[in-house]
Amino acid sequence: MKLIVTTAGRPDAQSVALVEEAAARLQALAVERKKRSIPKLQDVYQADVLVAGKDRYSFYKRGSAEPLFFHPNSATYRLRRMGKGEVDPLVAATELMRGDSFLDCTLGLGSDAIIAASIVGADGRVEGIEADAVVAFLTEVGLCRFPIDFPLLQDAMARVEVIHSEAVSFLKSCRSNSRDVVFLDPMFTTPIEEASNFEVLREVGADFHVTEEWVTEALRVCRRRVVLKDHYESPVFERFGFVQQIRPYTKVHYGVLEK
Numbered sequence: 001m002k003l004i005v006t007t008a009g010r011p012d013a014q015s016v017a018l019v020e021e022a023a024a025r026l027q028a029l030a031v032e033r034k035k036r037s038i039p040k041l042q043d044v045y046q047a048d049v050l051v052a053g054k055d056r057y058s059f060y061k062r063g064s065a066e067p068l069f070f071h072p073n074s075a076t077y078r079l080r081r082m083g084k085g086e087v088d089p090l091v092a093a094t095e096l097m098r099g100d101s102f103l104d105c106t107l108g109l110g111s112d113a114i115i116a117a118s119i120v121g122a123d124g125r126v127e128g129i130e131a132d133a134v135v136a137f138l139t140e141v142g143l144c145r146f147p148i149d150f151p152l153l154q155d156a157m158a159r160v161e162v163i164h165s166e167a168v169s170f171l172k173s174c175r176s177n178s179r180d181v182v183f184l185d186p187m188f189t190t191p192i193e194e195a196s197n198f199e200v201l202r203e204v205g206a207d208f209h210v211t212e213e214w215v216t217e218a219l220r221v222c223r224r225r226v227v228l229k230d231h232y233e234s235p236v237f238e239r240f241g242f243v244q245q246i247r248p249y250t251k252v253h254y255g256v257l258e259k
Contacts, residue, residue: 001047001048001061002046002047002048003026003047003048003050003134004028004029004030004041004045004047004048005019005026005028005029005031005051006019006030006031006032006033006041006049006052007019007032007033007051007052007053008033008051008052009033011033012054014054015053015054018052021052022052022057025137026050026133026134029045038051038060042060042062048061048062048134050134056069057069057137057138057142059134059138068134068138069138070138070141070146071109071142071146072114072148072153073111075111075114075153075156076150076153078111079118079152079153079156082118088115089245089254090112090115090116090227090229091115091119092245093245093254093255093256094181094183094225095181095225096116096119096180097120098119098120098121098124099123100124100125100180100181101120101124101125101126101127101178101181102116102117102120102124102126102127102180102183103181103182103183103222104126104127104128104129105129105170105171105183105184105185105218106130106167106184106186107128107129107130107135107139107162108130108135108139108185109135109138109139109142110128110142110143110157110162112185112229113126113128114153114156114157114160115156116181116183117157117159118152118156122159124159125161126160126161127161127163128161128163129166129167130163130164131166136164137164139162142157143158143160143162144157144158166208167214168211168214171214171218171221174221175221176220177220177221177222177223177259178221179221179222179223180222180224181222181224181225181227182219182222182226182227183226184214184215184218184226184228184229185230186209186230186236210228210236212240215240215257218257219257219259222259223259224258225256225257225259226242226256227254227255227256227257228240228256228257229252229253229254229255230252230255231251231252232246232247232251232252234253237255240257241257242256243258
């Protein structure tokens with residue numbers, strides 16, 4: 001689908017500069033807003049629309065009712081809980097330690113990668129692969145610029161490296177045993193009603209199903225384990241031999257495949 005980039009309703013020098021940045025990065029057409037509505041722009045240009053506002057970029061996909069924009073989402077309250085001594089389920093499943101390397105094959109808006117970055121610290125490395133160019137751009141910019149007074153979150157966000165690529169292709173370019181943990185979090189095979197804030201990402205982002213090739217490459221690249229996050233009723237756990245970690249009273253489960 002074609003993409004255009006424009007300003008919010010009342011453009012200023014900053015938003016114009018942001019339009020130019022996004023247009024160059026995404027090789028998209030920059031257009032003047034001229035007080036036109038988003039549906040009008042979508043219709044005139046037959047394109048998706050990325051809007052540069054004062055504080056953030058917002059992406060309006062044709063046919064989607066709501067915009068997509070970066071927000072750390074669950075990472076914020078998960079980090080606060082960890083600060084009170086709670087063990088995050090991702091950390092429990094991955095057994096991450098300071099200095100580890102973590103490869104997230106399905107970055108999205110980066111919540112899990114942020115949690116991983118908070119654990120591995122400055123001596124570790126967190127990479128996130130995102131197949132959709134616009135989502136990768138929103139996340140990369142948001143991780144660096146999102147305004148929030150929470151130093152632990154800011155530090156973790158700053159350490160996440162965003163890679164625009166298809167997951168299997170990137171894994172094939174990696175050396176064997178080069179990452180401690182490889183993480184897979186595809187769009188849930190069974191939608192979770194409570195996760196309505198992710199519905200926009202579901203509509204916008206790339207939708208890949210876990211394949212034998214994906215799991216094989218992930219296992220080759222990891223040093224210790226591959227971790228899968230999915231709906232508790234997902235057939236993927238059993239299909240590819242993941243040991244499913246049962247979490248009572250939650251629909252999100254993790255599965256582990258040891259090296």
